[in-house]
Amino acid sequence: MSQEVITTKDGLKVRKLVSLKPSTSEEYREAIMHRVDHFSQKRDSVFNNMVENILVKGLELILETKIRVDDLLGDQKETVQDFIEKLLFIGL
Amino acid sequence: MYHIDGTDYLKQKYYKKTRSICPECHEPIDAEIVEREGEIWMQKECPDHGYYEDKISSSAKYYKWTHFKKKDKDGNVEWQFLKDGETNPPDCIGDDPRGCPYNCGLCEKHISTCSLALIDLTNRCNFNCNFCYANVKQAGYLVEPTLEELDRIMEHFRSKPIPPPAIMFTGGEPTVRKDFPEICKMAKDHGFKEVIVATNGYGFQRKNGKGLEFTKECMEKGLDTLxxxxxxxxxxTFEKTRGIKNLMSYKQRVIDNCREAGLSSIVLVQTVVKGITDIEVGNVIQYAIDNIDVVRGITYQPVSLCGRSYSEDDLKEMRITNADVIKMVDEQTSGKIGIENAWYPLTTIVEFGRIIAYLADVEPVEFTCHPDCGFATYMVVDPDTNEMVPIMDYFDPIKIVDFSNRFWDKIKHKEKEEIKFFENILGDFGKTLDKGVNWVDKQQLRARFLAGMLQYTKKPGKLMEMFTRILLNGEWESISAFTHGTLLISSMHFQDAYNMNLERTKRCIVHFGVAMPDGSVYEAPFCTMNTLHRPAIEKKVAKKAGTKVMEEFDTTKGERVLPEQEVVHNGGTKKEE
Incomplete structure (x- = not known):
């Protein structure tokens, strides 16, 4: 990790962090999956719910598509968002 | 720093009347919260002991942002905080004429439910920190509830209409109790979803495999978080704060044992004291990032000035506010976690939480505390740069919060009034049909809410998968998995007699529970317990401390035997090149 080490007059090492890259990023990336594995051992875990798992995969695809569309929309994005919001609030 | 309604409100000076207590006699008195030279101050005058003032926030700009509600029809800003919580029935009749905060137990004036239940397991400790209230040697008596009494306290909390989802064992040092793993199991059996221990690490750091064995046993019995x-x-730094030499290797053993046992939810808690620990704010962040596989969060706690009288000059010298901590984080991370856009008061997500709880039919977690209680930000790894960034890179937080607030405003009536279309026509026969109608209604609301959330989401990935699961099921498992992909950094400022604001006290969501000799359970908000009620309550439940208990630890040096340690300046222990 990039850092600037400063020693105070009391001899303490103090660091000014200039980058926040974790040295254990690989373990960190797997931390979510370890937790999911931990819960999945229970039969009634939400992570063993087939319907939800399919739904989550579907929503992931929708999100990826939405992000690509956002990029294409550029400055028009906010106008489209406002329009969709209006649709979502209809009848409420 | 910005708001969905712009920044015009920043031009108006903050002013609000409230109630506080006299730092000397602790009698309730009137107080004003005012803006002065870019800061927020509390001013109050006791008829017997004179004038007091104390800094509430070192950033008026940030404070006003967290307190802004709306402009009225004449364009005046309303500095009002109306996120009152759902309330459980009161536990006692408030008959003290002084009113709040002397009617704890809890009384009918309290306007938040408890989100985190606290139980002091013991006032025994292997450390001897001079600022700590829990110390069997100094007190001369033992405070240590029996298993039966603990069962009674847990039952008290969990039997409420809106029970707290989490429990934290405090002390003293909770892990000096031999039955600590059993107590964790008891908490799980009572239905607490998150079992937490506030610890200096004693039980988890023991050598010769004992610490590891203890960590595994606690985890198997239900302990979730340290x-x-x-x-x-x-x-x-530890020598100054705890009076113990070479403490880093002790701390590192805790981290190592948790890692080996698979306990991957540690929150580092730093008490921020001016001139002592404040320069280590950035160091703690780096340590957390270096141990990100097991560290889930950091909580900074600006020191609370309980226990003795402070002069006006002392107070000005020692007072640290949440805004100061946020500035320190900003400075010590070279602006990577900036004051302007990364931090939000805990109360921000109240409506979001209510929507999830309603749609998923799960117990709500109500963060309806006062905005001055705490601020937080989530850090996540950016998959493109591998660097940790505030979660705002994944979401548009202001838009998500605004959408949630408006959405809840539109649907909250449904929580209390279910659709009874067929029941009105067909009587009892229609109830089953109405169940179906209500189910369909919830699904269409869920779809709308999901679509709204996805609109303001910027990146895909595992983290977003967990976020989607939270939206779908609201289950603790999903929340836990989500937090395992993040680092939560928060600052929690507990009150003392100088800055106590009874508007905060009434909204406290962290409550102590104490089993009283008459068979009842005394429940009190965290800050009033520590500032006002603790000595009297402890005397009622105190037990005689025998010589064995008094001499158990050599608290003049902390633990009995302290190991020598090699190097501490690189994330705890020296790493091989």
Whole structure:
């Protein structure tokens, strides 16, 4: 990790962090999956719910598509968002 | 720093009347919260002991942002905080004429439910920190509830209409109790979803495999999270705060044992004291990032000035506010976690939480505390740069919060009034049909809410998968998995007699529970317990401390035997090149 080490007059090492890259990023990336594995051992875990798992995969695809569309929309994005919001609030 | 309604409100000076207590006699008195030279101050006058003032926030700009509600029709800003919580029935009749905060127990004036239940397991400790209230040697008596009494306290909390989802064991040092793993199991059996221990690490750091064995046993019995006392990464810092030499290797053993046991939810807790630990704020962040596979969060706690009288000059010298901590984080991370856009008061997500709880039919977690209680930000790894960034890179937080607030405003009536279309026509026969109608209604609301959330989401990935699961099921498992992909950094400022604001006290969501000799359970908000009620309550439940208990630990030096330690300046222990 990039850092600037400063020693105070009391001899303490103090660091000014200039980058926040974790040295254990690989373990960190797997931390979510370890937790999911931990819960999945229970039969009634939400992570063993087939319907939800399919739904989550579907929503992931929708999100990826939405992000690509956002990029294409550029400055028009906010106008489209406002329009969709209006649709979502209809009848409420 | 910005708001969905712009920044015009920043031009108006903050002013609000409230109630507080006299730092000397602790009698309730009137107080004003005012803006002065870019800061927020509390001013109050006791008829017997004179005038007092104390800094509430070192950033008026940030304070006003967290307190802004709306402009009225004449364009005046309303500095009002109306996120009152759902309330459980009161536990006692408030008959003290002084009113709040002297009617704890809890009384009918309290306007939040408890989100985190606290139980002091013991006032025994292997440390002897001079600022700590829990110390069997100094007190001369033992406070240690029996298993039966603990069962009674847990039952008290969990039997409420809106029970707290989480429990934290405090002390003293909770892990000096031999039955600590059993107590964790008891908490799980009572239905607490998150079992937390506030610890200096004693039980988890023991050598010769004992610490590892203890960690595994606690985890198997139900312990989820360590709320781990962690003042910095320099031995000298611990020596100043805890009076113990070479403490970093002790702390590192806790981390190592948790890692080996698979306990991957540690929150580093730093008490921020001016001139002592404040320079280690950035160090703790780096330590957390270096141990990100097991560290889930950091909580900074600006020191609370309980226990003795402070002069006006002392107070000005020592007072640290949440805004100061946020500035320190900003400075010590070179602006990577900036004051302007990364931090939000805990109360921000109240409506979001209510929507999830309603749609998923799960117990709500109500963060309806006062905005001055705490601020937080989530850090996540950016998959493109591998660097940790505030979660705002994944979401548009202001838009998500605004959408949630408006959405809840539109649907909250449904929580209390279910659709009874067929029941009105067909009587009892129609009830089953109405169940179906209500189910369909919830699904269409869920779809709308999901679509709204996805609109303001910027990146895909595992983290977003967990976020989607939270939206779908609201289950603790999903929340836990989500937090395992993040680092939560928060600052929690507990009140003392100088800055106590009874508007905060009434909204406290962290409550102590104490089993009283008459068979009842006394429930009190965290800050009033520590500032006002603790001595009297402890005397009622105190037990005689025998010589064995008094001499159990050599608290003049902390633990009995302290190991020598090699190097502490690189994330705890020296790493091989």
């Amino acid at each position: 709320y781990f006392q962690f003042d910095g990464i320099n031995n000298e």
